[in-house]
Amino acid sequence: MESFGARLHRAMRERGPLCVGIDPHPALLAQWGLGDDVAGLERFARTVVDALGDRVAVVKPQSAFFERFGSQGMAVLESTIRQLRNLGSLVLLDAKRGDIGSTVRAYASAYLDPSSPMYVDAVTASPFLGVGSLAPMFELAAEHGGGVFVLALTSNPEGASVQRARSADGRSVAQTVLDEISQLNAGAEPIGSVGAVIGATVGKTDCDLSGVNGPLLAPGLGAQGATAADLRVVFGSAVPAVLPAYSREVLGAGPDPAALRAAADRAVTECRAVLAMS
Numbered sequence: 001m002e003s004f005g006a007r008l009h010r011a012m013r014e015r016g017p018l019c020v021g022i023d024p025h026p027a028l029l030a031q032w033g034l035g036d037d038v039a040g041l042e043r044f045a046r047t048v049v050d051a052l053g054d055r056v057a058v059v060k061p062q063s064a065f066f067e068r069f070g071s072q073g074m075a076v077l078e079s080t081i082r083q084l085r086n087l088g089s090l091v092l093l094d095a096k097r098g099d100i101g102s103t104v105r106a107y108a109s110a111y112l113d114p115s116s117p118m119y120v121d122a123v124t125a126s127p128f129l130g131v132g133s134l135a136p137m138f139e140l141a142a143e144h145g146g147g148v149f150v151l152a153l154t155s156n157p158e159g160a161s162v163q164r165a166r167s168a169d170g171r172s173v174a175q176t177v178l179d180e181i182s183q184l185n186a187g188a189e190p191i192g193s194v195g196a197v198i199g200a201t202v203g204k205t206d207c208d209l210s211g212v213n214g215p216l217l218a219p220g221l222g223a224q225g226a227t228a229a230d231l232r233v234v235f236g237s238a239v240p241a242v243l244p245a246y247s248r249e250v251l252g253a254g255p256d257p258a259a260l261r262a263a264a265d266r267a268v269t270e271c272r273a274v275l276a277m278s
């Protein structure tokens, strides 16, 4: 069975280094002429899937925008995941799950067990209860060729006070998370299946990314103010491992499918230029 790292590596080579989020904000639904209701949610998600599902390497539905419509929203999320998988893009569910290990086991079976209706290629996870508490996710991902992206240095300004704080041995919390990811990915080729989330907005960091050997998901581009050029500043020589992520910047071009595709193409061209410079 092919690992998530290998599948992602190939998808980025074939389709370009880009992750597009499906974030149906109420303001975007209105901008697209859709209601802030389940029918609007369904139409929004379907339009993004049809426009981008066969050309973007990774699509990242943001679970929160589906959850807010209860069980009907979750049904839309399930069918969105299914449609994306049929069109060949990798599905990264942005759910940022984390808990004590016995509960994480349930999250793992919800998202990383192929028999689950919510089965995706990869999921985002929060390490606030310790990276080790996420072990059931890492184990199930490894068993079924899935991936896990662990928050390290998030794109929001509030993250720094926790993530840049120093732990007892002098390393930042973010570096501690990255070092644990490095151990999980050690020896993996072409790249490991446990990724780190590092915002494109965070500026120069003193983090050592050289041993991570996993994908580096970079949200914060576009609507949050970061540009493709910032990727070099944040990631330095690790920039080839970056998976740039855009949501509102691309979605704002909709609902015209051709305009959505053009926005995604622009993003991939800009990012490819930066990633190729290293």
Ligand SMILES: O=c1ccn([C@@H]2O[C@H](COP(=O)(O)O)[C@@H](O)[C@H]2O)c(=O)[nH]1
Pocket: 021, 023, 062, 094, 153, 154, 155, 156, 197, 198, 199, 219, 220, 221, 222, 223, 224, 245, 246, 247, 248, 249
């Ligand atoms: O550090 C993080 C982690 C996750 N996100 C998520 O990414 C998208 C960003 O949306 P934009 O419209 O491109 O700003 C959103 O779903 C966030 O929850 C993040 O922004 N930062």
